[in-house]
Amino acid sequence: MNKKTTYSIIIALLIILFWAIENFYTPATYSNNSGESSVSEFNPDYLPNTRGEQIVTHNYYMLAYSEPHEQAKWVAYVLKKTHLTYDDRERPYFIEDPKVKSKSADWRNYKNSGYDRGHLCPAGDRRFSEQAYNETFYTSNISPQNRKFNAGIWNELEQKVRYWTKRYGQVYVITGGVLEKGLPEIGSEDVDVPKAFYKVILKENNDNIEALAFLIPNKDSNKNLQSFLVSIDELERVTGIDFLAKLSDKVEHDIESKVDKSGWKF
Numbered sequence: 001m002n003k004k005t006t007y008s009i010i011i012a013l014l015i016i017l018f019w020a021i022e023n024f025y026t027p028a029t030y031s032n033n034s035g036e037s038s039v040s041e042f043n044p045d046y047l048p049n050t051r052g053e054q055i056v057t058h059n060y061y062m063l064a065y066s067e068p069h070e071q072a073k074w075v076a077y078v079l080k081k082t083h084l085t086y087d088d089r090e091r092p093y094f095i096e097d098p099k100v101k102s103k104s105a106d107w108r109n110y111k112n113s114g115y116d117r118g119h120l121c122p123a124g125d126r127r128f129s130e131q132a133y134n135e136t137f138y139t140s141n142i143s144p145q146n147r148k149f150n151a152g153i154w155n156e157l158e159q160k161v162r163y164w165t166k167r168y169g170q171v172y173v174i175t176g177g178v179l180e181k182g183l184p185e186i187g188s189e190d191v192d193v194p195k196a197f198y199k200v201i202l203k204e205n206n207d208n209i210e211a212l213a214f215l216i217p218n219k220d221s222n223k224n225l226q227s228f229l230v231s232i233d234e235l236e237r238v239t240g241i242d243f244l245a246k247l248s249d250k251v252e253h254d255i256e257s258k259v260d261k262s263g264w265k266f
Contacts, residue, residue: 029098030134031058038132041078046172046202048074049242056099056140060132061121063140065097066179069192070105071143074176074241075120079165087127097140104140109187118145118197120175122158143177144186144193148220154197156225157214160266161201167265172202177218178239194218198235200243203263209247210263211255226266232256 038060053064053073061077094107094117110117120141126132135141145154165171177194184193199214213235216228232243233256244252 030092030095030131030137031098032131038078038080038083042076042172045246046174046244047076047246048174049245051240054101056097058099058135058138060126060129060135061141063120065100065102065104065140067102069177069179069183070109070189071179071191072120072140072176073179074174075141076172076174077121077125078170078172079125079161080170081166083125083128083132084162084165085128087133089123089127089130089133091123092134092137094137094139094142097138100140104138105187105189105191107139107142109189109191110142110144111187113144113186114147115144115186115193116147116150117142118150118154121173124158125162143197144191145197146218146220149197149216149218153216153221153223153225153228157199157216160225161199164201164203164264168203168205170203173199174202174243175199176239178215180240196238198239200232200235205263209251209255210260211244212259212261212264226261229259229261231259 039057039062042062048064050064053066056063056065061075063072063075066073096106097104107117119136120143121136123133123136126136161171161173176198178196178198179192179194183195185191186193196215196217200211202209202211211232213230213232214228215230215235215238236243236256244255
């Protein structure tokens with residue numbers, strides 16, 4: 001066998017190897033079957049409707065993965081007062097989400113992009129458990145965020161959600177980037193960069209449901225957090241997501257049609 005033939009065989013074998021890795025490799029996992037979980041406590045009546053996205057359920061949050069945008073359309077989780085600890089956790093590596101059938105985007109897409117790997121379910125909300133903390137480092141839970149936005153107004157909102165959790169005991173959070181056509185992209189997998197991010201926070205007050213919705217451009221801002229409040233109806237128009245579709249029409253209309261911050265301490 002001459003050298004040319006040998007090289008051709010080696011190249012062919014390498015191509016087959018790379019193809020097999022790409023299609024059959026199962027990434028590492030931060031999940032386990034310990035039985036600990038909080039995602040089952042998320043009231044299903046508060047979950048958004050989906051339009052073809054894969055629903056992925058982890059122990060401490062769930063998401064709808066949008067393959068065309070290579071990120072979650074929404075992430076939903078419960079935040080309790082007992083979750084808010086200051087446990088010191090070793091920051092793990094970002095890894096692909098083993099539960100996303102189409103494979104979530106590799107973290108290297110963000111490398112040298114100028115954007116942060118912005119958590120949707122914050123790691124800071126999950127310090128109470130090593131597994132809960134590590135789960136937030138699946139790449140299905142991150143989205144490209146402007147660095148000053150991530151460290152600034154978005155961090156301020158995350159801190160405010162923790163404040164409300166301490167004050168009211170428990171909140172439900174639905175969050176994500178506004179995914180649409182024609183967004184700028186980063187990396188070899190064309191991860192879309194949202195122009196804005198949203199967050200819906202719900203709490204139960206006796207038999208009533210109280211909600212706030214925020215829509216914030218993905219850029220640095222010195223504006224007051226309250227200036228980014230919008231009605232859920234407006235947020236649905238912008239995102240194309242039906243947030244509280246399982247509630248009765250009357251209750252849904254009462255909650256979604258207006259901005260009512262009277263039940264929230266700022």
